[in-house]
Every structure is written in structure tokens, then in C-alpha cells.
Amino acid sequence: MANGIFREACDIFFRHYHNKPYTLFNPALFRHKAAHGQIPRYLQFALIATAVRFSSQAQWKQRKQKTIDGYAQCSWEMIMSSPDGLGDSSDVSVIQALALLAVIDASAGRRRAAWVKIGMAVRISQDLQMMLEPDSLSVAEAEERRGIFWTLFLLDRFVCCSFRRPPAIKVSDCQLKLPVDRELHESESALTLGELLDENVRGRPNRVVGVSGFSVGFAALLGRTIDCMMNREARAVEPWQGNSDYSLIHTSLESLKQMADAHPSAIEGEQLHTYRTSHLVLSLTLYHLTHCILSHPYLLGVKRQAHQSAPTAWIEAQIASCWSHAQELTTLVVDAKAAGYMLAPSFYSYCILVAGTVHALLLHGEDKPASERASKYLKTSFDYxxxxxxxxxxxYIMSDALRFFTNRCVRYSSILLGPASLFETLTQTDTLVLRSVLDYWAMMHPRNPISELSSLNIDCFADNSGKEGQGQNSLSPDEATESPEPLPSKNGIENENPTVDPGVLVDFPLSISSPVEEGAGDSEFTKWDWDNELHPV
Structure with a gap:
């Protein structure tokens, strides 16, 4: 790779993003292709756009998002205009690029663009039969495709944490074996996702699953929970009955958690910079998030209305369980960050938001010690x-939504934690707010329903930065989601913005890690010491 910026982008990408937890490349295979000029330009641009986000250089302080969007837009235009981009080739480069671009769009609030790109990546992967065991491929190529497909599965489940957003990948279609962490003996066999979720199969001797397979398993159970609690009409079987969907999901969660706890990779003192830690953290986070959604006071209240005979003791036990998992989720994510591990997916912000809504509801409860603990957890959520x-x-969007929600929780707590009859007093605005803070799709966009209602907000958790809900060294929500300036026209007329000019980008003029001129940047800009994350050797 003769090109300096692409080399630097690759170094940043593989240090800070690869396998944390998304596995889109086999590093050795990727570098071999790069050395022989076999990486399509659209994939190079998508990778650079992703790497820029994780650069610690102060030169990106004011233009990082514009640069990301500029490279991403050029990548997308190349995919759509190139005959190789959406051709019938068996090359997976376009899937890799689309997955990277989808994350960029989602984090910038471009929901439909992200939805389309994930959908395209999934359909192309299905066209290549990537949900089945590969044959006639080298070991490196087969494992790369395995990682790509399960990354798409995670992304698909994450963006579908929403009301009325069905996933594109069905569990029943996934016959591809889950990744393993070691060489298998002749008598051993890797599990499929269906087998991992089948209690009668996964416990059999010589059936092996890697730590990343648990991330996929918990993501699948999260999808089932979203369907059960947010997208399905009330069923005849009451949630507290042993044969209900609710009870079956709860049992599956605990059974899979028990299996994950016994996994040999889950050992104390393991190096935090390994990919195993990323999946251990993700698996536990998804486990706690799923419990929070399964037993969230608002979603339970909806079920309670459909089943007026809901036992009060059962409801109280589920709410207590929900708050316990909310505390565990917040502690896990914050401690992982404090230990120096960068939580790469933006999805973690949604996890913190959901847990934060539970803390906020307990803030005004009658139990004073619990209220004090809730206040501390809530502050920790805002800080994160x-x-x-x-x-x-x-x-920013998640923080503003949680702040707005918290300011209304004097009302919500009394209704959701009180007698079932009070649930009927919720107004349409109340319902809109309560649904929105649990809806990842809604929370992706800066102009979501809660932002439209924010004029009603009285800030109970003001910070000292001069901007409500924003860090001192950060961009505003509008700046953060700002679209790049128009690209130059095909007639060669140049654009004044040098970061998105395709003619300039072709030659990779921007140095991601070049030194900043003296006095050009703010030495206190970086919150994360990216280049020394976990002090890798």
C-alpha cells in the first residue's frame, strides 16, 4: 500500500474498530489484497470515513463529521455508479462497504439511508448464500464471510429495536455455523444459531460456540423480546404463565447466560484489548438490555391493560428485576469504558438510554435509599x-431525550409504579414520550418526537458547559448531523470544500494522524487517548 493515508486509516481501523464487535475483514487477507491493489476505491473510502471518527488528532475537531460524510458520500456514489458495485460478482467488498456506510448514516441521524444500506447488504449476502456454510473457499475467505454475515445480523437486530421495524434476517434461515475461538477436534462441531437457542441441543457434548457466538445469541433473544413486548398484540397467554412467550424468553435468557458464564473465555484478568472482551461486554450488555425491555414498567403496563388479572406481586417482582438489570447494565458499560476499553458501537448509547429511563422512574419512588441510588445511576448515565x-x-440525542424524560418522571413514576387503573390516565403525549425513549429508530434522528416537545422541558440536570446536555468540547446536534456541502458537478467545477472534493479525495490528500501545527488545536480536545488505548504492545 503506497498510499499513506489509506495505510494510516487501516492501522486506526484495525486498532479501534475491527472486532469490537463488528468483524468485516480478515486482517491478513485484507492487507494482502491491499498490497496487490485489490481493494475497490469505494471500500477504501468507506474504511477511511470510519477511521477518521477514531482519530485523536485535534485537526479534526471542527470538521470531523464533514470529512466522514464526504468520504462516505463518495463511496456511496461509486457503489451506485460502478458496474462492479452492484454487479453479480462473488466479491464481498460491496457488502463490507455498505455495512460501514450504514453505521455512519445511522450515527449521523440518516435513518432511511442506514436502513436501505443494511437492507442492501443483507440481500446481497443472501444472494451469495452467506447464511449457509461456505464451500470451495480458503479458510481465510470462509472465516471472513462468516464474520461479515454475523456482523450484518447484529446490525439488523440493533436497528430493529423499534416499534414496527421487522428485521431482514430470520433466525430460521441462518444455517451458517457460529464462530469458534479455537481449532476444533475431529469429534467436535460448531453450533448454528438455531442450535445455540435450542436448550436440548446446545448442551450436548462436543458442541462448541465461540464467545462472539454468544453476542449473536443474545442479539437474537433481544429481537424476540422486541417482537414480544413492542410489536405484538396482546396474546391469550398471560405473561406470568409458564408457557407464555414472556416466560420462554426469560428462561432462554437465563439459560444462555449460564452457558456464557461457564465459557472458558470468560476468565478474570483477560487482556481487555482482545476481541473476546468486546463480545463478552456486548453479550452481557445485550443480556441486561433484553431484561430491561422485557420488564420495563411502561411495556409491562401495556400488557397489564390487556390482562387485568395480572398479579400485583408478579408485576412488582418484574419491575424490581428490571431496575436490577438497569443498574448492572449501567455499571458494566461505564466500568468497561473506565478500564480503557472503547465501546465502538453507537448502540451502547441506546442501551444507556433505556437503562436511564428505568433509573429516572425510580427517582421519585417512595423508597428513599432506592431513590438516592437511582439519582447516582442517572447522573452516571448522563456523564457517559x-x-x-x-x-x-x-x-446528544439520547442525552436530550433522557433529560426530557427525567423532567416528566414525577408524573410517570406515580402512574407506571402505581395501581393498574392509573395507566389509563396517560395522555397521547405521555404515550408518545414513553414509546420514543424505547425506540432506537426514533432516537437516531435529531428531530425526533421528544425534540419537538422539548420546549416543555425544565432542565433538572443542567451542566456547566453553557449548552444544555452537551459536553464542553463537543459539536452541537445540528453540527453533528450536518450534511456535507454539495459535491462538485460532473463538469469539473470544483467545490470550495476540500474535504469532499472527489478529485482531491482520489489522491488521499488528508493525513489522519499528521501533526497539528503549533497553536492550531486545543490540547484538551481529546477525551480518549486513542493511540494508546489499553497500551497495546
Whole structure:
């Protein structure tokens, strides 16, 4: 790779993004292709756009998002205009590029663009039969495709944490075996997703699953929970009955968690910079998030209305469980960050938001010690969202939504934690707010329903930065989601914005890690010491 910026982008990408937890490349295979000029330009641009986000250089302080969007837009235009981009080739480069671009769009609030790109990537992967075991491929190519498909599965489940957003990948269609962490013996066999979720199969001797397979398993259970609690009409079987969907999901969660706890990779003291940690953290986060959604006071209240005979003791037990998991989720994510591990997916901000809504509801409960604990967890949630906003600008949206929700929780707590009859007093505005804070799709966009209602907000958690809900060194929500300036026309007329000029980008003029001129940047800009993350050797 003769090109300096692409080399630097690759180094940043593989240090800070690859396998944390998205696995889109086999590093050795990728570098071999790059050395022989076999990486399509649209994939190079998508990778550079992703890497820029994780650069610690102060030169990107004011133009990072524009640069990301500029490279991403050029990548997308090349995919759509190139005969190789959407051709019938068996090359997976376009899937890799689309997955990277979808994450960029989602984090910038371009929901439909992200939805389309993930959908295209999934359909192309299905066209290439990537949901089945590969044959006639080298080991490196087969494992790369395995990682790509399960990354698409994770992305598909994440963006579908919403009301009325069905996933594109069905569990029943996934016959591809889950990744493993070691060489298999002759008598051993890797599990498929269906087998992992089948309690009668996964516990059999010599059936093996890697730590990343648990991430996929918990993501699948999260999808089932979203369907059960947010997208399905009331069923005849009451949730507290042993044969209900609710009870079956709860049992599957605990059974899979028990299996994950016994996994040999889940050992204390393991190096945090390994990919295993990224999936251990993700698996536990998804486990707690799924419990929070499964037993969220608002969603339980909806079920309670459909089943007026809901036992009060059962409801109280589920709410207590929900708050316990909310505390565990917040502690896990914050401790992982404090230990120096960068939580790459922006999806973690949504996880913190959901847990934060539970803390906010308990803030005004009658139990004073619990209320004090809830206040501390809530503050921790706001602090986390503020700190990661340097990388994921949609954290602003989550923070503002949680702030608005918190300011209305004097009302919500009395209704959702009180007698079932009070649930009927919720207004249409109340319902809109309660649904929105649990809807990842809604929370992707800066102009979501809660932002439209924000004029009603009285800030109970003002910070000292001069901007409500924003960190001192961060961009505003509008700046964070700002679209790039128009690209130059095909007639060669140049654009004044040098970061998005395709004619300039072709020669990679921007140095991601070049030194900043003296006095050009703010030495206190970086919250994360990217280049020394976990002090890799």
C-alpha cells in the first residue's frame, strides 16, 4: 500500500474498530489484497470515513463529521455508479462497504439511508448464500464471510429495536455455523444459531460456540423480546404463565447466560484489548438490555391493560428485576469504558438510554435509599453520554431525550409504579414520550418526537458547559448531523470544500494522524487517548 493515508486509516481501523464487535475483514487477507491493489476505491473510502471518527488528532475537531460524510458520500456514489458495485460478482467488498456506510448514516441521524444500506447488504449476502456454510473457499475467505454475515445480523437486530421495524434476517434461515475461538477436534462441531437457542441441543457434548457466538445469541433473544413486548398484540397467554412467550424468553435468557458464564473465555484478568472482551461486554450488555425491555414498567403496563388479572406481586417482582438489570447494565458499560476499553458501537448509547429511563422512574419512588441510588445511576448515565459524544454524535440525542424524560418522571413514576387503573390516565403525549425513549429508530434522528416537545422541558440536570446536555468540547446536534456541502458537478467545477472534493479525495490528500501545527488545536480536545488505548504492545 503506497498510499499513506489509506495505510494510516487501516492501522486506526484495525486498532479501534475491527472486532469490537463488528468483524468485516480478515486482517491478513485484507492487507494482502491491499498490497496487490485489490481493494475497490469505494471500500477504501468507506474504511477511511470510519477511521477518521477514531482519530485523536485535534485537526479534526471542527470538521470531523464533514470529512466522514464526504468520504462516505463518495463511496456511496461509486457503489451506485460502478458496474462492479452492484454487479453479480462473488466479491464481498460491496457488502463490507455498505455495512460501514450504514453505521455512519445511522450515527449521523440518516435513518432511511442506514436502513436501505443494511437492507442492501443483507440481500446481497443472501444472494451469495452467506447464511449457509461456505464451500470451495480458503479458510481465510470462509472465516471472513462468516464474520461479515454475523456482523450484518447484529446490525439488523440493533436497528430493529423499534416499534414496527421487522428485521431482514430470520433466525430460521441462518444455517451458517457460529464462530469458534479455537481449532476444533475431529469429534467436535460448531453450533448454528438455531442450535445455540435450542436448550436440548446446545448442551450436548462436543458442541462448541465461540464467545462472539454468544453476542449473536443474545442479539437474537433481544429481537424476540422486541417482537414480544413492542410489536405484538396482546396474546391469550398471560405473561406470568409458564408457557407464555414472556416466560420462554426469560428462561432462554437465563439459560444462555449460564452457558456464557461457564465459557472458558470468560476468565478474570483477560487482556481487555482482545476481541473476546468486546463480545463478552456486548453479550452481557445485550443480556441486561433484553431484561430491561422485557420488564420495563411502561411495556409491562401495556400488557397489564390487556390482562387485568395480572398479579400485583408478579408485576412488582418484574419491575424490581428490571431496575436490577438497569443498574448492572449501567455499571458494566461505564466500568468497561473506565478500564480503557472503547465501546465502538453507537448502540451502547441506546442501551444507556433505556437503562436511564428505568433509573429516572425510580427517582421519585417512595423508597428513599432506592431513590438516592437511582439519582447516582442517572447522573452516571448522563456523564457517559456526554463523554462518548466525541465519537458518536447521536449520544446528544439520547442525552436530550433522557433529560426530557427525567423532567416528566414525577408524573410517570406515580402512574407506571402505581395501581393498574392509573395507566389509563396517560395522555397521547405521555404515550408518545414513553414509546420514543424505547425506540432506537426514533432516537437516531435529531428531530425526533421528544425534540419537538422539548420546549416543555425544565432542565433538572443542567451542566456547566453553557449548552444544555452537551459536553464542553463537543459539536452541537445540528453540527453533528450536518450534511456535507454539495459535491462538485460532473463538469469539473470544483467545490470550495476540500474535504469532499472527489478529485482531491482520489489522491488521499488528508493525513489522519499528521501533526497539528503549533497553536492550531486545543490540547484538551481529546477525551480518549486513542493511540494508546489499553497500551497495546
Amino acid at each position: 453520554l456526554s463523554e462518548v459524544s466525541e465519537v458518536w454524535h447521536n449520544s
